[in-house]
Amino acid sequence: MTVEVRPLADGEVRAAHTLFRASLHRGPMSDEQWETFVDSFEPGRTHGAFDGDRLVGTALAWSSDLRVPGGAVLPMAAVTRVGVRADFRRRGALRALMGVQLADVARRGEVFAGLHASEAGIYGRFGYGVATRSQRMAAKGARLRPGVPFGGSVRVVDAGDKVIFDLYAAVGRAGVGTIARPAAMWKNYERAWAIKENLVTAVHTGPGGDDGFVTWRPVESEGFEQHVLQVEDFVAADAGAAYALWDFLFSLDLVERVRVWQRPVDEALQAAVVDPRTVTVEGVEDDLWVRVVDVPAALAARAYRPGDPVVVEVLDPLLEANSGRYVIGPGGAERTGAEAAVAVDAEVLAMVYLGGWTWTALAAAGRVQVRDPDAPAALDRLFAVDRAPFTGTYY
């Protein structure tokens, strides 16, 4: 038995979406819901896996991009809606989908693929690694300390106001690890507005104009006096805008707790509040899983800090063109015939690429083959970044 994978025609996409929803134990969309969703597929980028003429699995991609250390922005396929029929699991449908999809991403000249994983055990085998992480936080009775630098004003905008679409592109992309949000990604907002979900958005205006926004769903916890604000989206151009939005959230009436599930791991909210115990870090979790699809292009595009050059061998049996040795130094990276000081697979390369993990830590964990014991520390000097990489866009 072989599974065949091909791009789906527009008329086949609804069946694929129903299959994907079933893989998450959800029922099909109503016609009304589908109306608001149908154009969230990029033509030619939804793949189907077939057993004969029966659709057994699906995966899609959107055209996005990724900011890398040094500031370059490189094309990235945002992969999502991956699912296989319950009665066809563990028969190679996902493997076939991943193979065809990654080849398609490479053919399109996209340097990366990126996804959010439902389970952490799935995607490493296909060369995806945890490139950015985020912290999940809850605040109860929190107040910012006097002296936390922020200002400006916050306004609540009407449901359906698309001001945040352009605002994200204008102010949300400064950090390493941030990605473009193609129109299809905003469909979740449009769908929530269309079916009148209680999704509230507030925008911060700083000295230079609008520079951040936060979106939340209020959930009643114990009576109307005690709501939990579940923050879904939190975008800020800088720390001043972020603290102004935190201050606004903390100040709202009839709120028992504010929960935010994705903030940068190096945001020091506990140090910015009067009582650090009013803010709980509930977990540090994988954010974006990245697959480096074009290793020479990716290595050449990011910036490196001063230090001695190091030769790294990349082992990538799935995308064999990436395999080989690269000399990496302050001036850039290129292929070399010289002997390698370390060797890594595609998953580990993705983990260190944006600076979210150090080479020394991954070497200590047995994830880097070390041939020269000085090499991991030398690579840490080259790959160092100022801020922890953070994506903060869930899709």
Ligand SMILES: CC(=O)SCCNC(=O)CCNC(=O)[C@H](O)C(C)(C)COP(=O)(O)OP(=O)(O)OC[C@H]1O[C@@H](n2cnc3c(N)ncnc32)[C@H](O)[C@@H]1OP(=O)(O)O
């Ligand atoms: C980006 C996103 O959309 S994330 C959402 C992913 N989808 C889901 O979680 C929905 C529920 N799950 C499913 O639909 C399926 O079980 C999938 C997509 C996770 C896997 O599909 P399958 O067709 O069963 O995978 P396939 O048979 O190709 O397995 C390939 C390999 O992955 C492994 N694998 C598959 N699923 C899992 C899992 N959940 N955890 C760990 N390993 C897994 C298999 O054991 C196999 O390993 P091997 O290469 O060492 O033999």
